[in-house]
Amino acid sequence: xxxxxxxxxxxxxxxxxxxxxxxxxxxxxxxEVLQGAQRPLTATELAEAVGQSVSTVHRLLQxxxxxxxxxxxxxxRYLASPKTYMPxxxxxxxxxxxxxxxxxxxxxxxxxxxxxxxxxxxGVQRLVVEMAVENESLSPYHATQLKxxxxxxxxxxxxxxxxxxxxxxxxxxPGPYPAVAPNTITDPKAMEAEMKxxxxxxxxxxxxxxxxGLTAVAAPIHAAPNHVIGCFDVAGLSKTFSPEDVEAAGTxxxxxxxxxxxxSSAVKAVAAFANPATAEILPGD
Numbered sequence: 001x002x003x004x005x006x007x008x009x010x011x012x013x014x015x016x017x018x019x020x021x022x023x024x025x026x027x028x029x030x031x032e033v034l035q036g037a038q039r040p041l042t043a044t045e046l047a048e049a050v051g052q053s054v055s056t057v058h059r060l061l062q063x064x065x066x067x068x069x070x071x072x073x074x075x076x077r078y079l080a081s082p083k084t085y086m087p088x089x090x091x092x093x094x095x096x097x098x099x100x101x102x103x104x105x106x107x108x109x110x111x112x113x114x115x116x117x118x119x120x121x122x123g124v125q126r127l128v129v130e131m132a133v134e135n136e137s138l139s140p141y142h143a144t145q146l147k148x149x150x151x152x153x154x155x156x157x158x159x160x161x162x163x164x165x166x167x168x169x170x171x172x173x174p175g176p177y178p179a180v181a182p183n184t185i186t187d188p189k190a191m192e193a194e195m196k197x198x199x200x201x202x203x204x205x206x207x208x209x210x211x212x213g214l215t216a217v218a219a220p221i222h223a224a225p226n227h228v229i230g231c232f233d234v235a236g237l238s239k240t241f242s243p244e245d246v247e248a249a250g251t252x253x254x255x256x257x258x259x260x261x262x263x264s265s266a267v268k269a270v271a272a273f274a275n276p277a278t279a280e281i282l283p284g285d
Contacts (some may be wrong), residue, residue: 070084101264105130119232158228204218207241233253
C-alpha cells in the first residue's frame, strides 16, 4: 500500500524541514496525497506516503481538519475536503473563464475530431483550465500544470512569442536547446525565426516537436493588443493531422481565440494576475 501512495512532493523528503517553513511543506505534501487518493487513508498510510513520522502527520492532520482542508470520517480515516478539491469559489475569474470557454472547446473538438484545451499563462507557467476530449484522439494532458519545454510545445511557443526577444533569450538560455522529440527546434536563430512566424500568422504549431507522434496547434488569447493571457490549443495524433489539417486548424483556432478575447468577460478579470509582464511588450518586438 505504501508503495502505491508514495510520491515526490515539496514536503515528502523526510523530516529535514525546520520551523514554520518545514511544517508548511509537510502540510502541503499531505494535501497533495489526499487530493490524489482514491479512498480515505489512515494517518499511518499518510505518514508512509510522505515519509514523515506518524506523530508529525497526526499533528498536521489536526491543523488541516481544523482549517477545513481535510476531513476525518467515522472510521478515523482522512480524505480531502471540498475546499481542497475545489478551492476557488464558483464566480472566481478562472471558473468564469472555464464556463465561457466550454462551447468554443466543444466546437473545436467536433470540427477537427481532436482534443481542445484552454491554457492560462501564469508568468511562464502554463495551467490547463478546461478541455474537451475527443474519445478517438489522444488526450495530451493529464496534469493541470504543463511542464513540457516551452520551445517544443505549441502553447509554449505562444507564450514565448508574447515576450520580447531579450526575455525569450533570458528564459531559454544560450542554446542549443534540449531536443525532446525528432523535430524539436534546438537552434536559437531557428527559434527566433519561428517566433516571427508565430507572430505573423497568429498561431503556433508543434509537429513531433514535444512528443513523437503528437501534433498541436495553439493561438493566443489577448486581454489587450499586447497582453497575452493564454491560448486555445488543439492537439492529437500526428497521423491524423495532414499539413492541410494543421493549417486549417491554425486559422480556426486563431479566429476562435480572437472571438473569445473580445467576447469573454472573464478575460480582462483574469488578466489582473495572468501573465501581466506581456502587457509591456511592444508590437513587433
